[in-house]
Amino acid sequence: MKIAINLLQALILILGAPLLRGIIGRIKAWIQRRQGASIWSPYADLVKLFRKEDLVPPSASWVFRFAPRVLFGTAVCVAAFVPVVQPSALLASRGDFFLLAYLLALGRFFLSLGGMDGGSALGGMGASREALISSLAEAPFLLGLVAVAILAGHADIAGMVAWTLRQNIFNISAVHILAFTSLAMVVIAETGRMPVDNPTTHLELTMIHEAMVLEYSGPSLALVESASAIKFHTMVALLIALFAPWGMATSVSVWSIAAALLLYFLKAAVLMGLLAVVESGVAKLRMYLVPDFLGVASAVSALAVIFTMLAKR
Amino acid sequence: MGLVEIATGKVLSSFSVFLFLTVLLLVVARRISTCILLFSVQSAIIAAEVFATGFQERLAEAYVVGALVFVIKVVAIPRAFFLLVDRLKTSRDVKASTTPTQSVFIAVAMIYLSYAAVHSYGQAVHVPEDALAAAVALILTGAFLMVSRRKALMQMLGLLVLENGIFLAALTTTFGMPDLTGDFCAR
Amino acid sequence: MQPGSTELAFVSVLIVLGLVVPLVLAASRTKGARTLAVALILVSCLAGCFVAALGFWRGSGFLLTFSGVTPFPFSLTIDRLSAFFLLLICTVAAPVAIFAFTYFDHHYGEQRRNWMWAFFSLFLLSMIVVVAASSGFAFLVGWELMTLLSAGLILMEGDSAERRHNVLIYLLMMHAGAAAVVASFFLFLPYSHSLDFGAIRAAGALVPAGIRILIFLLAFVGFGTKAGIIPLHLWLPRAHPIAPSPVSALMSGVMLKTAVYGFVRFTFYFLAGGPWWSGYLVLLVGAVSGLLGVLYAIAEHDLKRLLAYHSVENIGIIYLGLGTSLLFLAHHAPIWAALALIAALLHTFNHALFKSLLFLGAGSISHATHTVDLEELGGLQRRMPVTGTAFLIACCSIVGLPLFNGFISEWLTFRSFLAGSILTNTKAQIILPLMVGILALIGGLAAACFVKVFGVAFLGRPRSAEAEQAIEVPVPMRVGMAALAAACLLIGILPGLLLRPLASLCQVLIPGAGVPKEILMIARIIPWTAAVVLGAMALTALFKRAQKKVPTWACGLPQLTSRMQYTSTAFSKPIRFVFSAVYRPDRKIDRLPADQPYFPASISYRSARTTSYEKTLYRPFVDFIVAAAHRLRRLQTGNIQVYLLYIFLTLVSLLVYLRFVR
Secondary structure, rough: HHHHHHHHHHHHHHHOOHHHHHHHHHHHHHHHOOOOOOOHHHHHHHHHHOOOOEEEEOOOOOHHHHHHHHHHHHHHHHOOOOOOOOOOOOOOOOOHHHHHHHHHHHHHHHHHHHHHHHOOHHHHHHHHHHHHHHHHHHHHHHHHHHEEEEOOOOHHHHHHHHHHHOOOOOOOOOHHHHEEEHHHHHHHHOOOOOOOOOOOHHHHHHOOOHHOOOOOOOOHHHHHHHHHHHHHHHHHHHHHHHHHHOOOOOOOHHHHHHHHHHHHHHHHHHHHHHHHHHHHOOOOOOOHHHHHHHHHHHHHHHHHHHHHHHHHH | OOOOHHHHHHHHHHHHHHHHHHHHHHHHEEEHHHHHHHHHHHHHHHHHHHHHHHHHHHOOOHHHHHHHHHHHHHHHHHHHHHHHHHHHHHOOOEEOOOOOOHHHHHHHHHHHHHHOOOOHHHOOOOHHHHHHHHHHHHHHHHHHHHHEEOHHHHHHHHHHHHHHHHHHHHHHHHHOOOOOOOOOOOO | OOOOHHHHHHHHHHHHHHHHHHHHHHOOHHHHHHHHHHHHHHHHHHHHHHHHHHHHHHHEEEEEEOOOOOOOOOOEEEEEHHHHHHHHHHHHHHHHHHHHHHHHHOOOOOOHHHHHHHHHHHHHHHHHHHEEEEEEHHHHHHHHHHHHHHHHHHHHHHOHHHHHHHHHHHHHHHHHHHHHHHHHHHHHHHHOOOEHHHHHHHHHHOOOOHHHHHHHHHHHHHHHHOOOOOOOOOOOHHHHHOOOHHHHHHHHHHHHHHHHHHHHHHHHHHOOOOOHHHHHHHHHHHHHHHHHHHHHHOOOOOOOHHHHHHHEEEEEEEEHHHHHHHHHHHHHOHHHHHHHHHHHHHHOOOOOOOOHHHEEEEHHHHHOOOEEHHHHHOOOHHHHHHHHHHHHHHHHHHHHHOOHHHHHHHHHHHHHHHHHHOOOOOHHHHHHHHHHHHHHHHHHHHHHHHHHHHHHHHHHOOOHHHOOOOOOOHHHHHHHHHHHHHHHHHHHHOOHHHHHHHHHHHHHOOOOOOOOOHHHHHHHHHHHHHHHHHHHHHHHHHHHHOOEEEEOOOOOOOOOHHHOOOOOOHHHHHHHHOOOOHOOOEEEEEEEEOOOOOOOOOOEEEEEEOOOHHHHHHHHHHHHHHHHHHHHHOOOOOHHHHHHHHHHHHHHHHHHHHHHHO
């Protein structure tokens, strides 16, 4: 029964990912006093893309078509790591966050290669900028999770979530506040949201993530888009599970699962709202200021690790 | 427990981490107006701290002090600063002599140093370590801002942050904070 | 298997490599002789693998003494540690030999080919002697031979003045390191009364603390010079790029590992852990080597120099694991020390595999296009599919991506850092988890670098005529690369094969350690992860649609040219900009004619990079030595009476010493 629920969790993360995109777009549109597209429009986009042809540059090799598949495969695998409604997931009891981070790196590696295979200048530009940002974002991501893991005494994600679930919600821990700050900054950088990257830009010279996928079309583009959405959803779910998991079902009953699901959607919606406000409120950072942004995230996560030691004294 | 008790308990046990966050943001900020805002947020946290202490210890003078801190440091001084920025018509840039990455790592080192410094003292006297460490960190940050920012306005702000730190240190050691050393950073 | 037959197999390996192959090659210059020689080398590599496998998996070791025959005690042993490194040497040497069979034929004339194979075989022999040595004499003989033979192999490639200068620097630094190693061996002598490894280990407890510190430091410096830690790595980017590619593969893949073997042998087997600060020192050196190595690599566009700097980076990662292990040992946590040591040793093995594969790939590229400059390559994946795929597997492995072997050792290193949080010493409690950040940064930068390498060299469009006309390399070269790539994938998906025997090995080196549970964890989760990823990828095959070839949009221009792509220098520019404090390039812009700055006839731009430690560390050191030598020269006046005066003064002072001081 537990395995069925874990499977359900993974399916929610995978299938619900475009919905999150739709919700953010709708909230941003509301902030900008526009009508905005329907929250189900990303699904329609994906269906449309799957029906189109796959256009491939003549100079591209097999890596070009292979890269979106690897990206999708790793995104799906990462979705199996994160608990949503109960403190366990398909691979979470033995899989730890190092494996999660490096699976994401595997997808990114192949996507960058795919960008360079197009043979255009913009693909290389996107790959080069993505390389800069992702190389600097690894350290704060892992350090923030290390800080939480040290407090929890577990390195596997299920153990960390279960530990947080046992804590009193009103005892805010300094380590958690600092780790959340740095992880939020890293999630913004890794998933290409403002202020690091504007996901809705049309100007190629301002793109980071989008520039790598300019040459993709049809099913390949659909795979890339859905993989990005799944990655975003998984990161959001990871943040919620690690820092605000209260409400997760501790017993295997339909009512508790349903309640946990509802609570999860509420938390996700709140987080989306916050993100939409931030996205509409701040301007995109100049690319050479992004290392400073990530440097602040690194220092905050290093401070979180230092505080784990101070807390134990 | 009443809601107010819970709230004051929370404020007292977790305010120092928010002060550390303001410290980190202060050394990174690039515009003078952001720094002024951070300073007023910092002073607001300290004012809330004073009120919470007054509520816990049932000291009437604490409320007066808290109100004074609020009026002067959260409202009046920042307003004066904003007026100055407008009048001087100077550029809004902070003109730091260290890059944000270097500044923030220096800030982390200062926070660690302040903990190391108060560790032995905090155990001898029954003072919550975190509050005193936050005070020392504020003092160090104020000094750092004065040293590494080339605008006169920023140096004035640095002095005010330093003064915030001294005030917090005085508050911690004299009003006597309730013994909450165990609650903070709960495992 | 009879116990005697493994010894027989091992001795026959030594004899074949040392005597038979050179004799065969000296006897005749025909292709048949060379084929026979290579076949013999392969057979001895396989026999060596077999011997090593018995020693490593089953733990059946042996000891061979030749002391009757040689002037100094010379004995060889295969215990678990030697067996592991012997396995490493033979597993890498076999594919490299297959590759070199065709490579040497195409690149060297008649004269040199036989010499190269003879040196190759003796080089292998010297490395086997080093890891199998059981007496100090055997170790040092093998050590010196390694250096001399590799220098000989480099000089076989060509004899220009610049080459000789680089080889001279290589030899000088290697000899300085060897002197330190010799000194550390001899410091044991008063306590162990022999240089036999068993006697030294028994005497390890008797050595006083001050001498232990000195031995540790000398071993650290001596083996560190050979391993290539910063700042002793100056020879690495000079020697590795100028060697022939299969030899570079052996040097970078295997020879550096013998230095790691020596260091592990000294600190864990002889000294049972260094002084309490040794872990911090090794951690610091590992972190600096890793970071600076990868940063210098990113700035390179010569493929072989780039790979040489990556060797520095990976040695840094290995030293991070070794430092963590020493730190845990000093704090009496043997099981975590074992975990860190397993991580370091596994990374040694993995690095040997994927680094040699990378160098073989560079050799294939140079075979096909006659250049290893990244700026001249491009689009090679379509023209050299097997080389490209093997090189891609090696790139994924060195970056440490899951499902490839590099990930396993990096994961174990991360977990050993995380385990540091349970220590009670506050310094170690913070420093070890913070090392996670440093290793993550190193890994991220390595990923950026290899996206650049593979993307610029193999993907996109060819940037030069040679790259356009590249053809796939001959079959033996492909076979060699494919074998190494398959090994990388095998260990990446089934790491338990190596991890369990490594755990037993560490139980020998670190008394009191059990099997860390992380070993079982990773051995179980990786196949599942692989299944999920590959399953999801297979699912995407359902969405295949017809593929149409359409030229890339060129922003309105009629056609994209290959010059419009990102070059290697352009790719690394953002990272070089962010880390500009490390690079400090010298830039010179000349406008001619000089008196008309605004209307120049020509502008030339020159950018050179001397690494900062060369300027601040080596230059002053060298200048100081030269100045001191000049001052000492005044003692040599050339006047015979002054020399007689020196002898007279020595005699007088000895008499004074005897009379008044004693």
